[in-house]
Amino acid sequence: MQAIQSKQVIIARDILTKIKYGQYRPGSYLPSENQLTELYGTSRETIRKALNELNTMGMIQKIKGKGSIVLDLQRYTFPISGITSFKELNRSQEMHATTRILHNKQGTVPEYFVNRGVSRKQKVIYLERLREVDGQAVVVDKDYLLTPPLNEIPTAAAKDSLYSYLEDQLGYEISYATKEITVEKPDEGLAHQLQLAANEMVVVVRSMTYLADTTLIQLTESYHRPDKFKFVDFARRKKI
Structure with missing residues (x-):
């Protein structure tokens, strides 16, 4: 039986896909937490958990008062x-x-x-x-x-x-x-x-x-x- 993925993981994976395809480019900021909450139709807490997943992976850097900046991502690493x-x-x-x-x-x-x-x-x-x-x-x-x-x-x-x-x-x-x-x-x-x-x-x-x-x-x-x-x-x- 396959494990059911949490909503935060699904959101983190979707954002990661958008980073890979250049929708969110290295050096740019992701939409704000409020914007992501509205975009994904979920709670702010879930968005924060999804961003924390990406932050831990090294995909983004959360900057206090500014948001989440996309870090440079190398393919096939x-x-x-x-x-x-x-x-x-x-x-x-x-x-x-x-x-x-x-x-x-x-x-x-x-x-x-x-x-x-x-x-x-x-x-x-x-x-x-x-x-x-x-x-x-x-x-x-x-x-x-x-x-x-x-x-x-x-x-x-x-x-x-x-x-x-x-x-x-x-x-x-x-x-x-x-x-x-x-x-x-x-x-x-x-x-x-x-x-x-x-x-x-x-x-x-x-x-x-x-x-x-x-x-x-x-x-x-x-x-x-x-x-x-x-x-x-x-x-x-x-x-x-």
């Missing part, structure tokens, strides 16, 4: 600190990407994660997916889903959205992840998959994803063509 599925990025950034399932079978834990405390004996489901944009391979995702708690990943769920399956169908609460980003020389097979030229490097994002109860559920090695995607983070200062 992957957030470093957040936990976002490829389907969510594909939809929000309108990449029109497709996914091909290369492997969905029992596997073994990669050495990288063994060196970070995951048992070599841990059983995992190995899920390998190729992401393509405009017919060109741009990302190879290699996921290792721990069993237990998981027993299998339906192919349809793997092709559509792994996180949607985990959260909406199985009821798991994905909470946090640790990530490491490196630039490495790919092996011959990976270079062929991503159609890389000789001696071209790949950007590798390795992550360990946990549930709200701190249970480790997913290990990921994600390989990206460096000429197609930019990795960015948006940070807001918090005093400690």
Whole structure:
């Protein structure tokens, strides 16, 4: 069952779409909260929550007494600190990407994660997916889903959205992840998959994803063509 989206999320997504298509350009101000309230036929509180969503994402900056200014937005960027599925990025950034399932079978834990405390004996489901944009391979995702708690990943769920399956169908609460980003020389097979030229490097994002109860559920090695995607983070200062 799909989760029902709140009105504030729907409004935030609509404003984001308008930003992407240039209706609200970088450096300009969004309509006032009163104008947005009238435009969307909702309460001012809902509008404020929608704007807070965009503010947290780094799409806008709220300036006291002036309103919300649109920040410069780069296409096809992957957030470093957040936990976002490829389907969510594909939809929000309108990449029109497709996914091909290369492997969905029992596997073994990669050495990288063994060196970070995951048992070599841990059983995992190995899920390998190729992401393509405009017919060109741009990302190879290699996921290792721990069993237990998981027993299998339906192919349809793997092709559509792994996180949607985990959260909406199985009821798991994905909470946090640790990530490491490196630039490495790919092996011959990976270079062929991503159609890389000789001696071209790949950007590798390795992550360990946990549930709200701190249970480790997913290990990921994600390989990206460096000429197609930019990795960015948006940070807001918090005093400690």
